[in-house]
Amino acid sequence: MTQPSTPAPTRRSLLAGLLGVGALGLVGCAPADGAAGAPAPAGPLPTAIPPGTKLTIGIRTTLSQLELSGRLAKLPFEVPEWPNVLAGPDVIQAFRAGSVDVGLNAGIPPIQAAAIGFDTKIVAVVQRETPTYTFATAPGSAVKSLADFKGRKIAFSQGQAQGVVVLRTLKELGLRNDEVELISLTSNQFLTALQSRQVDVAVLAEPSTTKYLDQYGKDGARAIPMTAVDLLAVLWAPTSVLRDDAKAAAIRAFVPFWAQGLVWAWENPEPWIEAYYVKDQGVTAADGRRIVKAQPRPYFPASWDEAIRWEQETSDLMAQGGFTPKVDASTLFDRRFESLASESVPALYRSKP
DSSP: OOOOOOOOOOHHHHHHHHHOGGGGGHHHHSOGGGBTTSOOOOSSOOOOOOTTOBOOBOOHHHHHHHHHHTOGGGOSSBOSOOOOOOSHHHHHHHHHHTSOSBEEEESHHHHHHHHTTBOEEEEEEEEOOSOOEEEEEOTTOSOOSGGGOTTOEEEEETTSHHHHHHHHHHHHHTOOGGGSEEEEEOGGGHHHHHHTTSOSEEEEETTHHHHHHHHHGGGTOOEEEOOOOOOEEEEEEEHHHHTSHHHHHHHHHHHHHHHHHHHHHHHOHHHHIIIIIIIITOOOHHHHHHHHHHSOOOBOOSOOHHHHHHHHHHHHHHHHTTSSOOOOGGGGBOGGGTTHHHHTSOGGGGSOO
């Protein structure tokens, strides 16, 4: 049975939904060291990592890459846990609880953190110059192209990259937000919403797209290519963590390991496909090869100027829609880390694909 439509999201529902019931009061109840407006760490990056320094890193793909490449034991600090925390709102919640020190997300979660008064900084970026998401339709939906989006129910993940690519697509199509019905969900609810026909369209990433179409393609579900680019994936951390010299030095050391892990996966597709896509994600080796082939080569820019401009455009787009207050994107980046990822990879990965 079709579920009732969720009301279109507003700024209040966005902020409330981002981190749970207490989100609207976060500015007033956040820990002092997490409050926005405190002085950002300044001066040269610390380099000394005292014995016993620990980082909790919520990036399981990096763990797998370091294990497969034989580099995990070379980390110059301890990692007591690699929790599987993926969605931006969950990462922010884990940051606030002190259970994660470093996360990997798209560009939107740092904007959301700033919007609710929680201070974080981006410490590394990798740019993706081509679309990494796909629109998927519900089984039997009449939506066959982007031109059919007007008036349709579209899943809208309020605090995640999937929501931003929806807004960018509507802008490309010349549609106002109120010319579609934005159904407020989190990305982990998208598959269920498509299956139950609660929405006409949702944004999926691989390998979820392949799994969904394998199961529901026979019932009329289809993929619609996306033109909107989600430019950034970012390493980020609470500013309070970066004020700890030992942890800041450990993060400084970790950035090259993270970047080199992505390069290793790109240069060693077969073991990566077998370990991650086949054994971990449950797709076939053939689908894994297709997915990897469609992904852009990693690009680690020496300058963050383009990343900051893109982040500002995203912040402005969210503010124009009434979802968040406007954020000065330049304040989200700790430029002391700017060159680390780029300098740690071969020249091929410092240029655009």
